[in-house]
Amino acid sequence: MPEWYGWAGTILRVNLTDKTVKKEPLPEYLATQFIGGRGFNSKILFDHLRPGVDPFSPENLLIFGAGPCTGTLIPCSGRFTISTKSPVTGGLGDANSGGHFGPQMKWAGYDMIRVEGKAEKPVYVWIEDDNVEIRDAEHLWGLDTWITTNEIIKDVGDPSISVACIGPAGENMVASAAIINEYARAAAKCGVGAVMGSKKLKAVAVRGTKGIRVADPKGVVDVYFKYVRILKEEDEWWYNNFSKYGTPMFVDQYQGLGALPTYNWSEGVFEKADELGVEKLYPKYVKKKRSCFACVLHCSPFILIEEGPYAGFTGEGVEYEAFTGFGSKIGCANIELVLAAGTMCDRYGIDYISCAEVIAWAFECYNRGILTKEDTDGLDLTWGNEDVVLELIRRLAYREGKIGELLALGSRKAAQKIGKGAEYYSMTIKGQQPGSMDPRVLAAWGFSYAVGNRGGDHLRTHLVCEYMFTPEEMEKYVGTAAASDRFGWHVAKADLVVWSENMRTISNCMEHCTYFNRGAPRLYVEFPVDALRAVTGLDWTYEKLVECAHRIITLERAFNVREGFSRKDDYLPERFYKEPLTKGPGRGKVVPRDHWEKLLDRYYTLRGWDTKTGWPTRETLEKLGLKYVADQLEELGKLPGKGA
């Protein structure tokens, strides 16, 4: 067995069906070829899930994966990934979260916690170093995430443990259910909470006291100081503002770019955006700043509403997505509603991107007469009617009434059920809605939404470098200066998306926050190499990391191909191709449909995938050491050129 530095070296397998716990050594090839976190999870999912498996069946896996840097001094390294087959997209699903859960599980000695099977009665898993127990959770079932966390802390008797749990939304297997750790950190996307609910697993609580060995302790401290200083010097504007305001500052920023989704993405500027700006938020509602583990950016505002109809709401980390979701997307301009709704989502265990998405869809359908008062149980969903929002969230979480049942499906499935052209207004890609930046004015970002392998998603690329990098930087690092115009649809955008996807995959695998490397190119190309070298003691290079990223993305693609995805799924919702924006800096802009095909061709070519189908080719798979994947796809008739 190798000496592990950085990685803990053990995979924990918890089987809920027969209540057994197994520990397996981490295979060395997994560490060197898939780095950690998202890479590990995707590999295990591909290898162990049968194609076409029902996401809610006991066969589905729910995997908590940490990376080699998780829980070390590497800045912003408090993250972990939860992966499963997604009930929302039907393909590969993963969700990334911060807080202290990832570090705790590493300190307890595990790189991955692999949950298998399905419990008969509600249970929670308690992990303290080598001791792993599957405990009864009947007393916790039905409780919200905050009370659940408090109760488990009481059970265990230690406030410094970390709890990842689901709320009522997860228990009711709502499409937008998230897994919440540390009260407000959400592993949100892809309906991971619903899968956890289907397994009757209420929570995973962990306390680690074994610690992590790093190869070069002094080197890790040096990496910390070196790169925090680079962040401050080379991305100064970002550091100063983001550490002061956090993500709510994007409301002003994207409004300025004309990319603030308004009235369910029909516009790019919101006439009342001033009401949602940081000036309104700070300092009136923000009492202090909080952060995830090892964070140097501390973006999370702790909020308290002291008076008015929403008095008494406290919460942490209400993000930009809530400001658009419960603000501009439905035409509401009440910041207190945004804060209250964000907090309620955390407590019910809901992802507020997906929740707001389906609510905005319902608002638009109601205003267009597709949904009637009969469908909404008498609720009035006129644009801007803020009184119904909290009630909608509650009904969604408990699947209460007709409207609750409908919203719980997520907008794509709900639209299919309703018909009457409602599908046009479901702004989802592969069933999932992307983050709130309008693709009509942020070209590369828009393209990455469509090709992202967990469905519409802004974090697979987090493409701020599109407008942050200078053309010279773009030329030097991405290889083409043509990608730096945010309105332009040059084919070079595909190059930029490939590069960004690779960079973010590395971030998701070593598990550090993508807000850390944003505008400064050195933080993309030098930081991961130095950090991984100091932590693991292995001889990483930039090229090697990019190859790992390419391997992971191709494997994830293969997972989706197995589930029936192909080129036809890599398109944006029709609205973005058809309806030009009418206001703001993006006036008259649409996504050019004819150009889209060229971009897709270029993207597949760069990835080494077949341009006709979007499937990975045998040549590419074998080059990446994934021969068995090619064999499996061939057997299924899903290898390009072989019975395609």
Add this chain to the structure above:
Amino acid sequence: MGERYFIMVDYQRCTGCKLCETVCSLTKTGTVNPAKSRIRVIVKPHIGVDVPILCYHCEDPPCLNACPVGAMHRDERGVVIIDEEKCIGCKACIMQCPFGAIFFDPDKRVAIKCDLCGGDPACVKVCNEAFPKDKVLTYVKPKDVAKWKMLMRVKQIEESILKTYRAEPLVR
């Protein structure tokens, strides 16, 4: 006698990132393991409470007075130190500390506490790098504490006045 220092904590500004715990264990033991850290942060995210707990190096330390085997002493700079060789792991010091700032090493089975890293505390450096403007941990001399506190109070009052009166520089 050397110049005396201690680490002052601003609870209002702490965000609960635990960088201090991490670097403390890394410096002291070579592994990242907050269970061996000499500074601990208790976080309660839902009510916005983050409390770093560490030794203030009391002038009349109850822990030192409680040690039955003389394993603790104050050095010439006033730093309260545990001699791990002499410590019998009785935990009397842990029980006596009014702040809960002495911890138990689960492997070595002895009491552990902050020794200010011999005058250059790693936690303060790492914390100040992450919070350059609003210092959470400050390495100060005891005689300066009152001054710090006064200035903080003045700043608070200044801020409240500036909110009331518009005191921006006049522009022609």
